[in-house]
Amino acid sequence: MFSRTLLCLALCATATSALADTVWLKNGDRLSGKIKFFDGGKLLLETDYGGAIALDWNKIATLESDQELLVKESAVGGERAKALQPAEPGKVTLANGEAPKTVELASIQQILKPKPLIEDFVWKGNIDAALDYKRAERDTDDYDVRLKTQARHGLWRHNGQAEYNRELRDDVLSTDNWGVEYALDRFLTEHWFWQGRLEYKRDRIEDLRRQRTVGTGPGYQFWDNELGAFSVAGLLNRTDYEYANGENDNFYAVSMKWDYNRYLIGKSVELFSDGEVGKPLANAADYTLDAAVGLRYKLTDWASLNMKAEKDLVSGSEGELDETRYSLGFGVGW
Incomplete structure (x- = not known):
């Protein structure tokens, strides 16, 4: 026995x-x-x-x-x-x-590890938060929170983003904006997909108060594996602007979106960038840019430190928006 x-x-x-x-x-x-x-x-x-x-x-x-x-x-x-x-x-x-x-x-x-075209449900994402308190001749309180998540099942991929930015200078509100975006991808082949997206932005300080965008178009996934992912999409959009003086503007535009991340040094460091550049079809001078680039350093399997630079630029007939933000903060991922 x-x-x-x-x-x-x-x-x-x-x-x-x-x-x-x-x-x-x-x-x-x-x-x-x-x-x-x-x-x-x-x-x-x-x-x-x-x-x-x-x-x-x-x-x-x-x-x-x-x-x-x-x-x-x-x-x-x-x-x-x-x-x-x-x-x-x-x-x-x-x-x-x-x-x-x-x-x-x-x-x-x-x-x-090879990644098949058809795969089980996969959900990943991260939340990055940056808080900056400065006490000097001019006091500054800056808050920056961003959520980015992605879920895929078979030939469908769901992409969601949300962000909030708020800054006070000597207790006077100088920045206060937020935005949400949802995009749905339907893969046609291993690399090609078709995307439909909805986006809404709200700003309580700048002349451009509201942005609403509905778009659709083809995209291409260059790679998506253990070391990161890179995809681009070309979209035809309908955008509505609402300005602080009550005037409205709407137009059709073409844009190019990108989403890139790459893990380095044994997956302890992540380089990432995402954004969109757009061009209205009816006006040769106007354009928009919304982009971010940064680094994440993993402290644990779920926690990380992040550094990020963001650029938000709108050139329009009724007003202009030109903001550049730099942040250092803490994040969680899954």
Whole structure:
């Protein structure tokens, strides 16, 4: 009976270890976990004993994985391997049925998990908040909060954004605006999609008090994987402006939107940028720009520090808006 128990425990341990990826280091150490990705000289290994560990690629002798992984030896092409098998030090074998291929570790630029076109529900997002209190000859209180979230199921993707900006100078309100946006993407292929979007902005200080936009048009997803995403969309919009003097303006415009983020240094740093540039069809002089660019540094799996620069520019016949904001704050992500 005792020997049977030991046999069962041994079989369970063997089965458990078989499910884990393994990394052999040049110093003889062996680490088990799940390979998340390799990029920028770092292999990210998810473990149940130490969380996510970033390993120097030049310290690795070989590795093993039972996952299907995309192994890229150039910036353009890549090979989908059904599994990775250990080889002699400095090499790894890409298992693809009857034609395994052994490659030099030094020749590999990236290892990613392939992302299928049809996938289960995925929800991600982040909230960034920046608070700035300055007490000097002129007191300044500045608040900046922004929500950005995205949910995808199969061929549909939902995109939502909301932001609020408020600034007081010597207890006098100098900035007070907020905005919300919702966009729905329907993927036609792995990369091409069609987008419809609604946007509303409200400003209680500037001459341009309200902006309402309805738009639709094609978009292209360049990539969306463990290391980030990049997409652009060209839209035909109907925009309504309402000014502080009570006058209204509406027009049709074309615009180009972008949404970019890229993880660096073992996913501890994120570079991001999003925005839109638009051009009315009836007026050659007017244009709009709403853009943001920044960095996030991850403190934990969910918390981060962020630095951001934002530009909001509207050139119109009834008034102009030109604002640039810089912020440093704290954020949470999921």
